[in-house]
Each structure stands twice: as C-alpha cells, then as structure tokens.
Amino acid sequence: MRIFANVKTSINRYKDYRTMTKDDLADFYQSKCDYYQEYVWVCLVVGTILSVFYIVPDYMLNGSIIPTLIPRLTVLGILLLFLIVLHFSHSRAAIVTADYFLVHSIIVTTICAAHFLGHKTLASEFFLIMNLIFLIAGFVARIREITVSYIIFFLEILISHFIIRYENFPIIMILIIPCGLAVIFSHVILTFLYLDHYRLSQKLELAMITDPLTQVYNRHLLEKIVTKNALMNMEEPIAIAMLDIDNFKKINDEHGHYTGDLTLLYIGQKLSKETHSDDYVIRFGGEEFIVIFKKCDINNACARMEQFRQDVEKAEDSPVPFTISVGVSKYTGDFSKTIQNVNHALTKAKDSGRNSVVVV
Structure with a gap:
C-alpha cells in the first residue's frame, strides 16, 4: 500500500x-x-x-x-x-x-x-x-x-x-x-x-565539477577555487603539481583512442588513490592533470610526485606502458602566477627528456 x-x-x-x-x-x-x-x-x-x-x-x-x-x-x-x-x-x-x-x-x-x-x-x-x-x-x-x-x-x-x-x-x-x-x-x-x-x-x-571520463575534478572546480579565492586564507603550506602523460598522441595513434581513454582513466584513478582526501585532483585538459596538495610544503610535494612517477613507470596494471612528466611549484597566494610557475616547471621536465619531476 x-x-x-x-x-x-x-x-x-x-x-x-x-x-x-x-x-x-x-x-x-x-x-x-x-x-x-x-x-x-x-x-x-x-x-x-x-x-x-x-x-x-x-x-x-x-x-x-x-x-x-x-x-x-x-x-x-x-x-x-x-x-x-x-x-x-x-x-x-x-x-x-x-x-x-x-x-x-x-x-x-x-x-x-x-x-x-x-x-x-x-x-x-x-x-x-x-x-x-x-x-x-x-x-x-x-x-x-x-x-x-x-x-x-x-x-x-x-x-x-x-x-x-x-x-x-x-x-x-x-x-x-x-x-x-x-x-x-x-x-x-x-x-x-x-x-x-x-x-x-x-x-x-x-x-x-567532475570529469566524466577520469572521475576526477574538472576545470569547473578550478574556476570555483580561483573565483572564491578558496586557497587564499589557508595557513598551512600548499603546493601545486601539473603532470602530463608523455607521448600521449603516440599512445592514441598506435593503440587507438579507446586505449588512450583507458590510460587517462587509469592515471586519474591512480592519482585519486595516492593523494590525500583533502587534496584536489583535477583534469586540466587533454592529458594534463593538476594536483593541489593541501598542508604540504614544496619538498614533500616533490617527493610524493617523484614516487608517483616511479610507480607509473613500473606499473604492471596500466593499459599500456607509459611515463609522465611533472612540474611542481609552491602556492604563492596568486593562483594565476602559481599556475604559470608550475606550467614552466612542466615544460622544463618535458624539454629535459620527459619522465622526470622539476620544481620551480
């Protein structure tokens, strides 16, 4: 009834x-x-x-x-x-x-x-x-x-x-x-x-605010963080990392876009599992991801991303073998400036032969 x-x-x-x-x-x-x-x-x-x-x-x-x-x-x-x-x-x-x-x-x-x-x-x-x-x-x-x-x-x-x-x-x-x-x-x-x-x-x-493919956050959340200055008044140190899948176009060309999608899903889920619950994992666009580490100084963030890079390189459960390049920078209080810094660090990592972590 x-x-x-x-x-x-x-x-x-x-x-x-x-x-x-x-x-x-x-x-x-x-x-x-x-x-x-x-x-x-x-x-x-x-x-x-x-x-x-x-x-x-x-x-x-x-x-x-x-x-x-x-x-x-x-x-x-x-x-x-x-x-x-x-x-x-x-x-x-x-x-x-x-x-x-x-x-x-x-x-x-x-x-x-x-x-x-x-x-x-x-x-x-x-x-x-x-x-x-x-x-x-x-x-x-x-x-x-x-x-x-x-x-x-x-x-x-x-x-x-x-x-x-x-x-x-x-x-x-x-x-x-x-x-x-x-x-x-x-x-x-x-x-x-x-x-x-x-x-x-x-x-x-x-x-x-969720990317439908990788199930991590998308750029809408990033826009909300910037608009509301959500990181401005936090007393704990904050570090930001930007990572890129090396030669992602080659993965798509040689293995197909479906495998490319599985690779993006894999990296998104792996980032979510290996970061803290209060960190932000965001798909920035294409094969690029941003990680916002709360309560984490630059040295700790660099060590965590280096360990993550090694784990990805040695992973046996990934759809195809691949590596990543990572740029890391301290949050300066100016989000746009910090993104510029971390993007510059990522560019240096890719220019220096990829599969590395660079700090600016």
Missing part, C-alpha cells in the same frame, strides 16, 4: 539524516535557509505591516486608537532593523535570529497593545494567527530552534496572563498547544522532504 511505501521512504530519509556529520548538517541547513529565506522574509515583512492594521479592531473595542498606537507602530521600527540585518548578513544563524526576533516582536508589541484594551477576548484569535507566522519562519530553522521559539511563545503568553489576565486563558492554552505541536511536526516532515532536494543538488553540483 502507498502509505507503507511513504513510511518506508520517511524512515530512509531519517536514517540518511542521522548519518550526516556536524559539518554536513551545517551545510544542509544553510542550503535550506538559502532556498526558503526569500519566501520567509517577504511573508514576514507583509505580515508585520499588516499587523499594524490591528488598530482597526482596537478602535472598535476602545473607541480610540491612541492607547494602542505606539505598540502597533513600534513593530515598524523593528521591521526596519530586521531588513538592515538581512541586507548585511547571509549566515544562517543571523538570519534565523532576525526572523524569530521579528516574530516575537510582533507578539510582544501586540501583548502590550492588549494591555490597553478594555476587552481581551480577541487574544485567542491573535495567538492562533501567530501559529501561521511560526509556520512560515520555521522554513529556515532547525527543529530545535522552532521548538525553543515555541517554548518562548508559551512563556510570553503565560507571563503576560499574570499582568493582563486574559478572560479565556484556559481556551487559549488548549488551542495553542496542539497547534504548536502540529507546526513542529510539519517542519520535521518538511526537513526530511528537503533532504531529497539537497541530495539531488549535491549530485548535480558534483556532476558539474
């Missing part, structure tokens, strides 16, 4: 969620925040502006808007602060804090306005409406953040009751608690549903 299939799918999503590391979860929730925040902030802005129109029922209950005017308008100043925070900050923590600060500001200012009303019977309707706002804000929040915010909401109602004395306080609490649980549960389901979207996005992003 379909319901059992849905339950099984939900269980699998939960298991997937539980396997995520702390860094994975941070990236997941940042992605969720980036995806939904535009919808959330538009709804919160509109909801905040519309909350000012509570002065209409204020007038109907009090015969005047003067007693409640200041609390109703105060929320507009808080809205301005909210928009300033969103303009200058893109971190999920700041965005979620700003979202819920605005939500609770609406609650507090409305409670203050209710203090000046002769009748408190509309409080239950307002608190029920706030569940809709909590539902919207929860799109960018973690489950525990939604839960904590609801606990604060309940405390705000409870504390204000001792001051204002709501006429229908038991009814308010009886209505609010199940609504709160329903909102929290809905966001549990939404989080697991978004996990499918997140995994699909990861696969698409990986496909965009």
